[in-house]
Amino acid sequence: MTLAKPLPEYLVRRYHGWKATTFAENKGWYKRLAEDGQRPRAMVISCCDSRVHVTSIFGADQGEFFIHRNIANLVPPYAPDSDHHGTSAAVEYAVRTLRVNHLIVMGHSGCGGVQGCYDMCSGDAPELEETSSFVGRWMDILRPGFEKLEAGDRQDRLTALEKTSVLISIENLMGFPFVREAVEDGTLTLHGVWNDIADGSLESYDPETDRFVAI
Amino acid sequence: MTLAKPLPEYLVRRYHGWKATTFAENKGWYKRLAEDGQRPRAMVISCCDSRVHVTSIFGADQGEFFIHRNIANLVPPYAPDSDHHGTSAAVEYAVRTLRVNHLIVMGHSGCGGVQGCYDMCSGDAPELEETSSFVGRWMDILRPGFEKLEAGDRQDRLTALEKTSVLISIENLMGFPFVREAVEDGTLTLHGVWNDIADGSLESYDPETDRFVAI
Amino acid sequence: MTLAKPLPEYLVRRYHGWKATTFAENKGWYKRLAEDGQRPRAMVISCCDSRVHVTSIFGADQGEFFIHRNIANLVPPYAPDSDHHGTSAAVEYAVRTLRVNHLIVMGHSGCGGVQGCYDMCSGDAPELEETSSFVGRWMDILRPGFEKLEAGDRQDRLTALEKTSVLISIENLMGFPFVREAVEDGTLTLHGVWNDIADGSLESYDPETDRFVAI
Amino acid sequence: MTLAKPLPEYLVRRYHGWKATTFAENKGWYKRLAEDGQRPRAMVISCCDSRVHVTSIFGADQGEFFIHRNIANLVPPYAPDSDHHGTSAAVEYAVRTLRVNHLIVMGHSGCGGVQGCYDMCSGDAPELEETSSFVGRWMDILRPGFEKLEAGDRQDRLTALEKTSVLISIENLMGFPFVREAVEDGTLTLHGVWNDIADGSLESYDPETDRFVAI
Numbered sequence: 001m002t003l004a005k006p007l008p009e010y011l012v013r014r015y016h017g018w019k020a021t022t023f024a025e026n027k028g029w030y031k032r033l034a035e036d037g038q039r040p041r042a043m044v045i046s047c048c049d050s051r052v053h054v055t056s057i058f059g060a061d062q063g064e065f066f067i068h069r070n071i072a073n074l075v076p077p078y079a080p081d082s083d084h085h086g087t088s089a090a091v092e093y094a095v096r097t098l099r100v101n102h103l104i105v106m107g108h109s110g111c112g113g114v115q116g117c118y119d120m121c122s123g124d125a126p127e128l129e130e131t132s133s134f135v136g137r138w139m140d141i142l143r144p145g146f147e148k149l150e151a152g153d154r155q156d157r158l159t160a161l162e163k164t165s166v167l168i169s170i171e172n173l174m175g176f177p178f179v180r181e182a183v184e185d186g187t188l189t190l191h192g193v194w195n196d197i198a199d200g201s202l203e204s205y206d207p208e209t210d211r212f213v214a215i
Numbered sequence: 216m217t218l219a220k221p222l223p224e225y226l227v228r229r230y231h232g233w234k235a236t237t238f239a240e241n242k243g244w245y246k247r248l249a250e251d252g253q254r255p256r257a258m259v260i261s262c263c264d265s266r267v268h269v270t271s272i273f274g275a276d277q278g279e280f281f282i283h284r285n286i287a288n289l290v291p292p293y294a295p296d297s298d299h300h301g302t303s304a305a306v307e308y309a310v311r312t313l314r315v316n317h318l319i320v321m322g323h324s325g326c327g328g329v330q331g332c333y334d335m336c337s338g339d340a341p342e343l344e345e346t347s348s349f350v351g352r353w354m355d356i357l358r359p360g361f362e363k364l365e366a367g368d369r370q371d372r373l374t375a376l377e378k379t380s381v382l383i384s385i386e387n388l389m390g391f392p393f394v395r396e397a398v399e400d401g402t403l404t405l406h407g408v409w410n411d412i413a414d415g416s417l418e419s420y421d422p423e424t425d426r427f428v429a430i
Numbered sequence: 431m432t433l434a435k436p437l438p439e440y441l442v443r444r445y446h447g448w449k450a451t452t453f454a455e456n457k458g459w460y461k462r463l464a465e466d467g468q469r470p471r472a473m474v475i476s477c478c479d480s481r482v483h484v485t486s487i488f489g490a491d492q493g494e495f496f497i498h499r500n501i502a503n504l505v506p507p508y509a510p511d512s513d514h515h516g517t518s519a520a521v522e523y524a525v526r527t528l529r530v531n532h533l534i535v536m537g538h539s540g541c542g543g544v545q546g547c548y549d550m551c552s553g554d555a556p557e558l559e560e561t562s563s564f565v566g567r568w569m570d571i572l573r574p575g576f577e578k579l580e581a582g583d584r585q586d587r588l589t590a591l592e593k594t595s596v597l598i599s600i601e602n603l604m605g606f607p608f609v610r611e612a613v614e615d616g617t618l619t620l621h622g623v624w625n626d627i628a629d630g631s632l633e634s635y636d637p638e639t640d641r642f643v644a645i
Numbered sequence: 646m647t648l649a650k651p652l653p654e655y656l657v658r659r660y661h662g663w664k665a666t667t668f669a670e671n672k673g674w675y676k677r678l679a680e681d682g683q684r685p686r687a688m689v690i691s692c693c694d695s696r697v698h699v700t701s702i703f704g705a706d707q708g709e710f711f712i713h714r715n716i717a718n719l720v721p722p723y724a725p726d727s728d729h730h731g732t733s734a735a736v737e738y739a740v741r742t743l744r745v746n747h748l749i750v751m752g753h754s755g756c757g758g759v760q761g762c763y764d765m766c767s768g769d770a771p772e773l774e775e776t777s778s779f780v781g782r783w784m785d786i787l788r789p790g791f792e793k794l795e796a797g798d799r800q801d802r803l804t805a806l807e808k809t810s811v812l813i814s815i816e817n818l819m820g821f822p823f824v825r826e827a828v829e830d831g832t833l834t835l836h837g838v839w840n841d842i843a844d845g846s847l848e849s850y851d852p853e854t855d856r857f858v859a860i
Contacts, residue, residue, distance in 0.1 A: 004385055004420045005404040008257075008317060012430050014274040015417055022271060023415035026438055028746035028832035029686055033266045034325055034413035039684060040265035041674055041708075048305050050255040050281045051248045053270060056237060059229040059447060059704055061440035063686075066265045069284045070301040071308055080347040086285040086301050089328075089353035090263050093286055097327065097350075101673035102223060110249055112312065113304075132295040135312075138304035170219055187673035189220040198249030200238035202230055205219045215227050223671055225706035232447015232704060239450070434815055434850045435834040438747060442860050444704040445847055452701060453845035463696045464755055464843030470695035472653075478735050480685035480711045481678045485698060486667060489659040496695045499714045500731040501738055510777040516715040516731050519758075519783035520693050523716055527757065527780075532653060540679055542742065543734075562725040565742075568734035600649055619650040628679035630668035632660055635649045645657050 026062075033063050040066040042102035043094035045087075045169065047073045051197050052108050066094050072113035073105055074141045075169040078176045088176070095178050095188060103173065107166040107194040113139055114162045118154075121146040142168060163212050166192040166205065241277075248278050255281040257317035258309035260302075260384065262288045266412050267323050281309045287328035288320055289356045290384040293391045303391070310403060311393050318388065322381040322409040328354055329377045333369075336361040357383060378427050381407040381420065456492075463493050470496040472532035473524035475517075475599065477503045481627050482538050496524045502543035503535055504571045505599040508606045518606070525608050525618060533603065537596040537624040543569055544592045548584075551576040572598060593642050596622040596635065671707075678708050685711040687747035688739035690732075690814065692718045696842050697753050711739045717758030718750055719786045720814040723821045733821070740823050740833060748818065752811040752839040758784055759807045763799075766791040787813060808857050811837040811850065 007015075023030060043066045044054050055065065068090040075087055094100045107114075117139035119125035128136030145164035149157050170190050173179045182188035192205035194212055203212035222230075238245060258281045259269050270280065283305040290302055309315045322329075332354035334340035343351035360379035364372050385405050388394045397403035407420035409427055418427035437445075453460060473496045474484050484495065498520040505517055524530045537544075547569035549555035558566030575594035579587050600620050603609045612618035622635035624642055633642035652660075668675060688711045689699050700710065713735040720732055739745045752759075762784035764770035773781030790809035794802050815835050818824045827833035837850035839857055848857035 003389060003398055003405055004407045004422050006421070007319070007406050007408065007419050007430060011273050011319075015272055015430065018272050018274060019415050019417075022439060025435055025834065026746070027415075028827075028830075028834065029438075030266075030415060031413050031832060032744060032746060034411075036684070037325065037327075038265045039681070043263075048258075048281050048283045048308070050253045050278050051245075053277055055268060055270070056277070057230055057233050058226050059233060059440060059444045061438070062268055062271070063265050066263050067284050068263045069282050071304050074301070076299045076301075080349070082346045082352050083298060084291045084353055084356060085299075085349050086289070086291075086353055088349040089286045090284075092349040093263070093327065099677060101671070101677060104222070110252065112252075112308065131297045134295070134300050134303040134307040137297050138299055138301055141299060174218060182673075183218060185673075187676060189670065189673065190218055191222050192219045193222065196249075198246050200234050200242075200245060202234075204222050206221070207219050215222060215230065220670055223674075223706070224667060225704060228452070229444060229447060229704045231451045232444060235450035235454070236446045237443070433819060433828060433835055434837045434852050436851070437749070437836050437838065437849050437860060441703050445702055445860065448702050448704060449845050449847075457845075460696075460845060461843050464841075467755065467757070468695045473693075478688075478711050478713045478738070480683045480708050481675075483700060483707055485700070486707070487660055487663050488656050489663060492698055492701070493695050496693050497714050498693045499712050499735075501734045504731070506729045506731075510779070512776045512782050513728060514721045514730075514783055514786060515779050516719070516721075516783055519716050519779040522779040523693070523757065534652070534656075540682065542682075542738065561727045564725070564730050564733040564737040567727050568729055568731055571729060604648060613648060620648055621652050622649045623652065626679075628676050630664050630672075630675060632664075634652050636651070637649050645652060645660065 030062070038063055038066070038098070040064055040098060040100055042066070042104055043068065043091070043100045044104045044106060045070075045073050045075065046106040047071065047108055047111060047113065049108060049111065052106070052195065054106060057195070057202070066098060066100060071135065071138055072111055072117070072142065072165050073107055073169060074138065074165060075105070075172040076141050077172050091173065091176060091179065095182055099187070101187065102189055102191060104191045104193060105166045105169045107162045109159065109162065109196045109198060111162050111165070114142065114165055115158060117142045117146060118158055118161055141172075144168065163194050166194060245277070253278055253281070253313070255279055255313060255315055257281070257319055258283065258306070258315045259319045259321060260285075260288050260290065261321040262286065262323055262326060262328070264323060264326065267321070267410065269321060272410065272417070281313060281315060286350065286353055287326055287332070287357065287380050288322055288384060289353065289380060290320070290387040291356050292387050306388065306391060306394065310397055314402065316402065317404055317406060318394075319406040319408060320381045320384045322377045324374065324377065324411045324413065326377050326380070329357065329380055330373060332357045332361060333373055333376055356387075359383065378409050381409060460492070468493055468496070468528065470494055470528060470530055472496070472534055473498065473521070473530045474534045474536060475500070475503050475505065476536040477501065477538055477541060477543070479538060479541065482536070482625065484536060487625065487632070496528060496530060501565065501568055502541055502547070502572065502595050503537055503599060504568065504595060505535070505602040506571050507602050521603065521606060522608065525612055529617065531617065532619055532621060533609075534621040534623060535596045535599045537592045539589065539592065539626045539628065541592050541595070544572065544595055545588060547572045547576060548588055548591055571602075574598065593624050596624060675707070683708055683711070683743065685709055685743060685745055687711070687749055688713065688736070688745045689749045689751060690714075690718050690720065691751040692716065692753055692756060692758065694753060694756065697751070697840065699751060702840065702847070711743060711745060716780065716783055717756055717762070717787065717810050718752055718814060719783065719810060720750070720817040721786050722817050736818065736821060736824065740827055744832070746832065747834055747836060748824075749836045749838060750811045750814045752807045754804065754807065754841045754843065756807050756810070759787065759810055760803060762787045762791060763803055763806055786817075789813065808839050811839060
């Protein structure tokens, strides 16, 4: 395979900086993480979006969060059909092997995937409707959410759909037998949050009022 | 849905700390990221493992990397079959919509997913062979790599398989028409790296020698 | 001295978060605490174990509890022999200088120190019997408790020994003339509790029945 | 033993509140901590003073820090003489059994123990010089620090002595063979910090300049 290239120079330089500082100062911790294996307390499912860093927001260091990131922080419905299911595999590993105690689904403002879904469902993005569109087929997971949106202006509806992507993921998670069992046992709790990138606010889903409220 | 719970208190406190410091000090940047949208230079595909933080290793800040994380940093083969393909959707979005210029696949030492694959292919993990095992079916992507491993001791072969997971992902990426096209146009370069958690070293795949070499 | 290192980066970030939130919001209180000095109502003696946080369990804030933490929440017998006695110094300061009104000794389930004592007294931990073992010599304080354990299975006897560590500490406390005097004057009361980490229960020693009972 | 009393009612009420909220929301985590045992990354040695809460300052939750608290955060010199050494036992357990990677000694402003040492060494506290004074004999550990104080006003000298208590502890720690070995192996790093209660600032000892600098 002759197509892979060396890393860009600026990343090589930064890596060497990290190695000589952060790594050097925490050498013992990295060694121990390597020897003892990971034991994260929580799994986080968040978006690939470059503007969303849960480790920064929650002051987490190496070893704290098992993190799966995909477009629009979606969990597909439970489907043990022998296909490749990357998200379901990550959830299975976190819950059954690592036995995490919290599973946090985090959505965010300005989500490109959610916007694509919105446009597709509105008939404005025919290219996403094609069989060959991976983004379109992935965002199909969120379609049931679009259909239940209340009337309103586009921006409000987009925000509502971003929050719905969190809730649909949590509903789908409950369809996985091992997730449901751990939740019912009290060994796992599910959490849904939404981050506004512009003003840094964080809203948490409150089941009592069925709304997202600022924390 | 009555099952979601409020965030654990310690994360709420840490979030408020982040909001009052990191966020407050970079408010203008977050606002601009929100208004202008993201424009990341690179996509990274790495493992969910809590011990692997590419943003830390590469000193990246909000807005720099579009990051997809799944078990064992795998990219499945191109399969436009209308199923939900989270990894393929992320790659499609990064390459076609965001037009990233680098796509870095990063493997790591002590990868639990790779070890599961190794044991499954060795006949030592029958539970992973079941149709209903999401981890098993996901790790099937790496099976062809197991079959080509050279003889040797278990630890050497596991490390070799971790590096193979990077190379298989890059090979599979080249099967996506839009990836191949961008690579051939010279607008996208692919990179394969492997991180040793214990000693912090980083090896980069060198196509000249067909080996991973320390950077 | 060239061996001390800067604090790990993640703790620096979290500290700045605390400073900008918890501290900023309670500035007046911290200032007054600094100017007036502390005036805690209670002293707590608990274990160093990272899973035991009396401030969390009792909702205590800065200024409420004077806290001494050592292995297995032990108080050694009164011995005014001019050696360094950290625990006795803490008790003396709390009772004579701060004149606390409550002195709470808190044990807990799964105590590593108590288990070490149990194994040592059972002849299963020869390394703890060496003169040079600080943990072994410290746990000698609990030896008389081991000898009085009722027959039973290992787990029951370990739990009994954890509770005994609380009672031996209270007995030893009564050997300190200034403690006895304050107790007899009615200005100080002693309390013994034991926390089960797994189920969050708290048991309090009841002198009437000579047992620990759930509160 | 008829002298122990039931817990004060206000603490019982607060405990029940904690059980119904914090504990209930993190049940899985507590269960797992109980089953798997603790695996703290750091040990902290801080003062018993009720105004100093390292878990709050560093946003730490159950399981993160192994904490020893004594008067003036002192570590006595290495003395394997078969006496009861609570501090040395805590250090031994943290370094040899738990294999913590960071050991943080934290001093603070307005430390009553340090002030007692200052007055005693100045000849102003004859009661602390008595053989029977546990506080006096404990603060003897800091005597060598008093003798090296530069001239200046009382307040500056007290602050200097508080910082010296951190440095003497670190020096004494290096006299423990297992601490020295772990430091030399790079598996353990030592850190010295000092907290100003009034203004919330935190200073970290910088070996390059041999001074405490604000972080």
